[in-house]
Amino acid sequence: MKPPPFEYYAPTTVEETLTHLANHGYDAKPLAGGQSLIPMMNFRLAQPSVLVDLNNITDLSYIRPDGNGGVFIGAMTRHKKVGSDPLIAKQIPLVHEAIPNIGTPQVRTRGTFGGSLSHADPSAELVTVSVTLNGRFRVRSQKNERWIPAGEFFIGSFTSALEPEELLVEINLPCLPERSGWSLMEVARRHNDFALVGVAATVTLDKKGNCESASIVFLSVGDRPMQAHQAVGLLKGQKPTAELILAAAEKASSVDIDPGSDIHATAEFRRHLANVLTRRALDEAFNRAREN
Numbered sequence: 001m002k003p004p005p006f007e008y009y010a011p012t013t014v015e016e017t018l019t020h021l022a023n024h025g026y027d028a029k030p031l032a033g034g035q036s037l038i039p040m041m042n043f044r045l046a047q048p049s050v051l052v053d054l055n056n057i058t059d060l061s062y063i064r065p066d067g068n069g070g071v072f073i074g075a076m077t078r079h080k081k082v083g084s085d086p087l088i089a090k091q092i093p094l095v096h097e098a099i100p101n102i103g104t105p106q107v108r109t110r111g112t113f114g115g116s117l118s119h120a121d122p123s124a125e126l127v128t129v130s131v132t133l134n135g136r137f138r139v140r141s142q143k144n145e146r147w148i149p150a151g152e153f154f155i156g157s158f159t160s161a162l163e164p165e166e167l168l169v170e171i172n173l174p175c176l177p178e179r180s181g182w183s184l185m186e187v188a189r190r191h192n193d194f195a196l197v198g199v200a201a202t203v204t205l206d207k208k209g210n211c212e213s214a215s216i217v218f219l220s221v222g223d224r225p226m227q228a229h230q231a232v233g234l235l236k237g238q239k240p241t242a243e244l245i246l247a248a249a250e251k252a253s254s255v256d257i258d259p260g261s262d263i264h265a266t267a268e269f270r271r272h273l274a275n276v277l278t279r280r281a282l283d284e285a286f287n288r289a290r291e292n
């Protein structure tokens with residue numbers, strides 16, 4: 001299938017892009033890596049009459065320190081660049097470990113950080129990881145600029161808080177404090193498929209070795225990244241023993257999420273995977289926190 005006809009603009013600046021988005025509103029869509037948008041257009045699942053190609057805007061591709069140990073990532077930065085960047089590997093290792101799970105090398109060469117977030121796929125690694133890390137996103141329109149916390153950005157299946165005339169321009173990811181650990185665990189039928197279930201976790205220990213804070217977020221179990229608040233409540237202030245980790249995994253998989261069944265997996269199987277993966281992720285995260 002080929003996409004229906006569309007008008008095509010290839011601006012070289014963000015300002016020009018914002019003008020096109022303001023002029024065309026709901027009819028227009030930004031084109032980033034095209035790894036999701038073009039297949040959706042070919043299948044007629046998306047039918048924008050205007051495409052605003054972001055690929056000539058060199059200003060949107062960068063990785064910079066934010067001055068507080070975190071990073072700023074330009075929206076058009078390709079997955080491949082993020083995955084091989086030494087600053088990301090050192091300061092935001094959860095993202096470094098997430099990138100190889102995204103599709104194939106071809107997808108990672110074209111696909112962009114901002115495109116993945118804007119697409120708001122509840123099975124996407126970067127969507128989940130950015131919520132786990134408490135990231136925030138800089139969004140611009142012709143008239144306005146705002147920062148949206150990752151936890152408020154994903155509002156439904158393939159639906160974000162972006163207005164039609166808004167462009168995601170930059171992502172800010174903070175680094176984890178001292179005595180922190182992280183983990184990303186997922187199960188996919190074949191390597192590089194979208195995960196049946198995945199979980200990203202971060203934990204921070206206090207000086208006595210108790211759990212000071214934690215974040216546990218699932219992918220592929222709901223219409224957006226699903227945060228395991230109840231499980232985190234169990235962990236806080238407690239010594240992270242094997243029993244506590246088992247109890248947190250049980251709480252996360254039985255109370256915090258309500259996965260559905262589809263042709264890939266039943267709800268019951270997804271809960272089982274969520275339980276096992278949470279246990280493994282918390283084990284790894286707490287071990288790393290002790291080492292740090």
Ligand code: FAD
Binds near residue numbers: 113114116118195
């Ligand atoms: P595009 O496809 O160009 O755009 C996606 C959507 O976001 C469009 O609606 C577009 O208008 C909008 N958009 C893009 N940029 C912006 C912006 N800056 N501001 C506002 N709106 C914007 N992803 C995973 O996470 N895990 C996987 O395992 C995985 N496997 C894949 C396997 C295959 C075979 C393919 C083709 C894709 C896979 N993907 C996977 C998706 C991939 O990560 C894409 O890169 C990503 O979903 C979209 O990024 P993109 O840059 O290609 O965006």
